[in-house]
Amino acid sequence: MKYILMMNTPxxxxxxxxxxxxxxxxxxxxFMMGFAKKLKGTGELxxxxxxxxxxxxxxxxxxxxxxxxxxxxxxxxxxxxAGYWMVEVENPERAYAIAAEASAAPGPGGKPLNMAxxxxxxxxxxxxxxx
Amino acid sequence: MNAVSxxxxxxxxxxxxxxLGAVIRRFRDFSASEDAxxxxxxxxxxxxxxxxxxxEPRAWLIQVAARRISDQVRAETxxxxxxxxxxxxxxxxxxLALALDEDETAGRDDTLVLLFMCCxxxxxxxxxxxxxxxxxxxLTTAEIARAFLxxxxxxxxxxxxxKQSIHASGVPxxxxxAEEGAQRLGAVLHxxxxxxxxxxxxSFGSELRRSDLSGEALRLTRLLHGLLPDDGEVAGLLALMxxxxxxxxxxxxxxxxxxxxxxxxxxxWNAHEIAEGIALVTATLSRGAVGPYPLxxxxxxxxxxxPSTEAxxxxxxxxxxxxxxxxxxxxxVALNHAIAVAMVRGPQAGLxxxxxxxxDARLAAHHRLDAVRAHLxxxxxxxxxAIAHYLxxxxxxxxxxxxxxxxxxxxxxxxxxx
Numbered sequence: 001m002k003y004i005l006m007m008n009t010p011x012x013x014x015x016x017x018x019x020x021x022x023x024x025x026x027x028x029x030x031f032m033m034g035f036a037k038k039l040k041g042t043g044e045l046x047x048x049x050x051x052x053x054x055x056x057x058x059x060x061x062x063x064x065x066x067x068x069x070x071x072x073x074x075x076x077x078x079x080x081x082a083g084y085w086m087v088e089v090e091n092p093e094r095a096y097a098i099a100a101e102a103s104a105a106p107g108p109g110g111k112p113l114n115m116a117x118x119x120x121x122x123x124x125x126x127x128x129x130x131x
Numbered sequence: 132m133n134a135v136s137x138x139x140x141x142x143x144x145x146x147x148x149x150x151l152g153a154v155i156r157r158f159r160d161f162s163a164s165e166d167a168x169x170x171x172x173x174x175x176x177x178x179x180x181x182x183x184x185x186x187e188p189r190a191w192l193i194q195v196a197a198r199r200i201s202d203q204v205r206a207e208t209x210x211x212x213x214x215x216x217x218x219x220x221x222x223x224x225x226x227l228a229l230a231l232d233e234d235e236t237a238g239r240d241d242t243l244v245l246l247f248m249c250c251x252x253x254x255x256x257x258x259x260x261x262x263x264x265x266x267x268x269x270l271t272t273a274e275i276a277r278a279f280l281x282x283x284x285x286x287x288x289x290x291x292x293x294k295q296s297i298h299a300s301g302v303p304x305x306x307x308x309a310e311e312g313a314q315r316l317g318a319v320l321h322x323x324x325x326x327x328x329x330x331x332x333x334s335f336g337s338e339l340r341r342s343d344l345s346g347e348a349l350r351l352t353r354l355l356h357g358l359l360p361d362d363g364e365v366a367g368l369l370a371l372m373x374x375x376x377x378x379x380x381x382x383x384x385x386x387x388x389x390x391x392x393x394x395x396x397x398x399x400w401n402a403h404e405i406a407e408g409i410a411l412v413t414a415t416l417s418r419g420a421v422g423p424y425p426l427x428x429x430x431x432x433x434x435x436x437x438p439s440t441e442a443x444x445x446x447x448x449x450x451x452x453x454x455x456x457x458x459x460x461x462x463x464v465a466l467n468h469a470i471a472v473a474m475v476r477g478p479q480a481g482l483x484x485x486x487x488x489x490x491d492a493r494l495a496a497h498h499r500l501d502a503v504r505a506h507l508x509x510x511x512x513x514x515x516x517a518i519a520h521y522l523x524x525x526x527x528x529x530x531x532x533x534x535x536x537x538x539x540x541x542x543x544x545x546x547x548x549x
Contacts, residue, residue, distance in 0.1 A: 018522050022542035029535050033386045053526040 002046065002122035003095040005085045005102060009115055010078065020108050027106045035102060039087060044098070050083035086122065095119050135176045142188060143172055144350075147269025150192040152241020155304050158200050161248070162294040165266050167199040168192070172269060240306070242267065243358050246351075247307055249293075250319040253300040258293035259322045260329070265290055268347055278344050279329070316359075320368050320424065323352050327372050331379070345376055363420025366411055367428045373408035374431035377401040389536040393440035405435045426455045445474040462494045466503055478511040498527035502537060509540070514548050517541075 017025060039045035057080070058072040085102065089095050099117040107113040135143075147168065154164040171192045185191040249263040264270045264278075276286035307315040330344030352369045359365050381395035412428040430451045437443035452468035455461075465488055473481025485504055494500045505520035521541035525534050 017538060018525065018541065019545075020542060022539060022546045025535075025538055025542045029388070029539075030386050050531050052529050055526055 001091070001095075002086060002088050002124070003092070004120050004122055005087065005095065005099045006118040006120070007082045007084065007102065007115065008079045008118055009082045024106065024108050024110060027110055031105050035105070036085075039085065039098065044087045044089055044094075046086040046088055048083070048085040051081055054080040092119075092121070095121075135180055139179060139184065140176075143175055143192075144269040146189050146192055147172060148242040148245045148267045150189060150196060151266055152245060153193050154196045154200070156241075157197065159304070160200075161304060162298060163200055163203060164196070165294065167196040167203075169265065169271065170199050171196040173271065242354065244304060244306055246319050246355065247315050248297060248302055248304065250315075250322040251297060251300065251302055252315070252318050253302070254293055254296050256322065256325055258289055258296065259318075260326055261286060261289045262293040262297075263322055263351070264326065264347065268351060270347070316362070316364070319355070320364060323348050323355070324368060324372075326351070327375075331375065345372070345379075348372060349376060363415050363418060364422045364424045366415040367420065367422060367424030367426070370408045370411040370415065370428035371424055371431055373404045373411070374428060374435050377404035377408065377435060383532075387532060388539075389532045391536075392434065397438065400435065405432075408432060409436065421454065421458075423455060423458055426451055426458070430455075440474075443474070445471055449475055462488060462491045463499065465491075466494070466499055470503060470506075473507050473510070478507040481507045482511065496527065498524040498533075498537075501527060505537075505540070509544060514544055518544050 017028065020028070036045065036048050039048075055073050058070040060068045060070050063069045085098070087095060087098055089098070096119060099119050103114055103117050104112040105115070150171065151164060151168045154168055155161055158164055174195055175188075175192060179185070179188075245267050246263065249266050250259045254262065261275055261279075264275050265272065270278075272287050272290060273283050275290075276283040279286065306312075327345050327348035330346070330348065349369075349372050352365070352372055356362075356365050356369045377400050378392075378395060380401070381397065381399035382390055384390055408428065409432050412425060412432050415425045416429060430448055433444050433448050433451070448471040449468065452464060452471055455464050456468060465484075469481045469484035469488070472484055482504065485500065485507070488494050488500060501520045501524035505517045505524060508517035508520060518541045521537050521544070525537035525541065528534050528537065
């Protein structure tokens with residue numbers, strides 16, 4: 001089964017990497033790289049991406065003429081999606097375990113961040129007997 | 132399973148464009164020929180390790196590809212006959228008139244014509260890159276998809292749309308005319324350069340796959356240089372790739388982090404590539420070629436020859452950038468020029484030049500301007516301003532390793548000032 005693990009970080013909470021000391025930043029980046037490598041090694045990682053900063057985010061909807069109407073920037077957003085992992089695992093418990101590991105990424109002073117990771121199952125194609 | 136040996140793979144990749152050229156000249160249909168040659172290459176990779184290499188590998192591939200097309204034409208004809216429209220893709224008498232091609236020189240020209248065709252200005256760069264890698268590079272759709280980290284179906288669709296664009300544009304399978312030659316060659320070089328850069332700006336977790344792209348760009352540019360040995364731009368691009376690729380091992384740290392030029396361990400640089408690149412750029416410049424690629428290669432050569440940043444011949448780099456600025460109005464060149472000037476006359480001189488670039492709309496919101504300014508401010512001892520610009524650049528870049536690098540520079544400055 002496939003899961004998407006979304007790392008939602010508070011807009012002004014603990015994930016303010018821009019202000020961390022160098023050592024802590026280094027440890028955090030090393031953790032994230034090692035984490036992706038490890039998941040790749042177990043054969044569970046399907047995709048992982050970090051997203052560009054929320055100050056580049058735009059919300060788009062189509063106007064009456066079908067042309068895009070853009071809205072943004074959202075500097076005061078309470079939360080934003082910083083990145084995600086897509087994994088293929090045997091059961092939901094394994095997805096939760098991976099999410100917990102990501103959640104405990106080191107923050108300032110090397111203390112675990114324990115940030116919220118939203119875990120959602122990715123829907124699959126039709127089962128064989130429905131095709 | 133039977134693995135394709137490296138030697139066999141090299142041969143298949145070299146033969147790919149020659150075989151395709153021969154098949155296109157026989158059947159006239161680029162798209163169908165390209166599909167057929169791709170199938171023939173896959174058949175060879177599957178059968179040769181098992182049954183042994185045929186006596187005439189090139190003829191074998193042409194024959195297998197031709198058979199695929201004939202089968203297709205026959206099926207098509209049958210279908211049309213049912214519709215009472217007896218029209219073959221190629222009239223039978225023409226199929227007989229065009230004999231199986233065995234001429235090696237035609238193969239060389241075909242490779243060149245194919246490059247021109249796949250890099251046609253009518254195509255988007257993404258399409259041109261994919262098509263070039265498949266039709267000229269002989270890579271499978273799956274391999275190209277993996278290199279660009281996209282699903283295979285997406286890449287297949289991109290290639291198929293590229294072929295439709297070529298068909299719609301009505302480009303004939305022949306050498307461009309002398310008038311349009313230079314412009315078309317420029318498009319080819321640009322595509323090869325993009326393939327190289329794609330591999331060079333490896334993002335995390337995908338280093339290996341993408342460095343393959345640099346290797347492929349080098350191989351294709353070397354091939355092109357072999358076909359057009361007297362062209363200064365081609366030689367310049369090949370030299371630029373060699374001199375840039377030479378620094379690969381020193382460019383990233385153990386966990387994929389970016390290491391800037393001044394902090395690289397130069398003992399890790401590839402001496403063979405540097406020697407080849409310098410020889411090539413020296414020969415090219417001495418023939419009087421001063422286009423953008425030989426000039427950029429010359430700048431890379433000055434860096435590669437230097438034992439350290441301090442011992443680099445910065446005045447020469449400034450002079451080369453000034454020639455380059457005279458050739459084109461590229462703000463990135465002006466930005467690099469400012470860095471070189473700062474190395475010669477101090478950070479303030481560089482910062483003064485940056486002020487003039489602030490007005491350039493192409494750079495205004497570009498992270499490189501902030502990043503360069505941050506570096507120069509750091510060297511000028513303006514800590515707070517440098518940190519602010521590093522952070523601004525980090526928010527604007529869309530490269531993850533670069534963002535991490537910029538954040539790290541800011542953090543380092545903050546730490547030392549505390």
